[in-house]
Amino acid sequence: MTILQRILDHKATLIPSLLENSPFFSVEPKSRPSLYEVLQKADTLQVISEMKRASPSKGLINEGASPIEQAKKYEQAGAACISVLTEDKFFKGSYQDLVDVANNVDIPVLNKDFIIHEVQIDYAKAAGASVILLIVAALSDEKLNAFYTYASVLGLDVLVEVHNEKELGRALAIRPKIIGVNNRDLKTFHLDLAQTEKLANIINEHEDIAFISESGIWTATDAQRVAKAGAQGVLVGESLMVSGNVEEALTALQVPLPSLLKEVK
Numbered sequence: 001m002t003i004l005q006r007i008l009d010h011k012a013t014l015i016p017s018l019l020e021n022s023p024f025f026s027v028e029p030k031s032r033p034s035l036y037e038v039l040q041k042a043d044t045l046q047v048i049s050e051m052k053r054a055s056p057s058k059g060l061i062n063e064g065a066s067p068i069e070q071a072k073k074y075e076q077a078g079a080a081c082i083s084v085l086t087e088d089k090f091f092k093g094s095y096q097d098l099v100d101v102a103n104n105v106d107i108p109v110l111n112k113d114f115i116i117h118e119v120q121i122d123y124a125k126a127a128g129a130s131v132i133l134l135i136v137a138a139l140s141d142e143k144l145n146a147f148y149t150y151a152s153v154l155g156l157d158v159l160v161e162v163h164n165e166k167e168l169g170r171a172l173a174i175r176p177k178i179i180g181v182n183n184r185d186l187k188t189f190h191l192d193l194a195q196t197e198k199l200a201n202i203i204n205e206h207e208d209i210a211f212i213s214e215s216g217i218w219t220a221t222d223a224q225r226v227a228k229a230g231a232q233g234v235l236v237g238e239s240l241m242v243s244g245n246v247e248e249a250l251t252a253l254q255v256p257l258p259s260l261l262k263e264v265k
């Protein structure tokens with residue numbers, strides 16, 4: 001069984017308790033910039049910085065990190081958005097992490113989770129997220145479309161994640177505003193930025209779509225490589241979570257977007 005399937009099976013066991021309880025969290029109402037607009041206006045690569053304690057591929061990454069301190073550092077360093085993993089078993093995240101981050105930053109906040117039921121979108125919204133993630137590999141076409149529409153009606157931006165050309169075709173069918181190409185193979189955990197390059201030609205044909213490269217971004221060279229392919233943003237977890245100097249690590253990734261590609265887009 002793949003790790004994605006194991007994560008999804010675990011998620012499925014939690015849905016009944018989400019449905020039994022109502023999503024209520026103590027969250028300050030805030031009007032945040034739209035991630036989509038931030039990405040479309042950018043002239044440097046935008047960094048979506050992730051609060052990630054642990055992962056299936058690496059085990060513990062930074063278990064003791066405080067979501068509030070980490071998020072404040074990210075915001076001060078110029079992050080475009082903070083991604084908060086709320087998955088408990090494999091990533092050691094929680095909705096409380098999301099609430100803490102949402103209450104302490106003014107930039108967009110992404111709930112990074114494995115959404116298989118609409119109720120999770122209600123929880124994401126109630127816990128302060130302004131963006132959710134939908135993973136194409138985890139959803140039927142019908143659910144992908146229904147969840148995208150539901151989140152949009154709630155005023156949430158949606159990052160639609162793909163791993164290959166087939167998933168990209170399914171994603172494009174729902175006309176998403178933001179697509180993320182995940183460079184991590186969820187079966188082998190192998191990281192390869194060529195994934196972003198492989199799908200870039202197709203995504204770059206759609207100038208109204210904001211293009212994110214996800215996972216495995218460590219250096220300015222990595223950032224330049226995906227920016228050259230046409231990415232307007234990167235989703236970065238581990239390299240920032242283990243950095244001794246978050247500001248330096250994050251600003252190094254904010255490379256200029258190649259002007260030639262901007263004209264093409």
Ligand SMILES: O=C(O)c1ccccc1NCC(=O)[C@H](O)[C@H](O)COP(=O)(O)O
Pocket residue numbers: 003004050052055056057058182184186189214215216217235236237238239
């Ligand atoms: O990170 C993992 O090991 C992982 C395994 C299975 C499913 C998802 C996984 N990660 C979620 C993410 O998409 C990443 O946290 C995110 O893109 C940041 O990646 P990185 O910068 O490589 O930490």
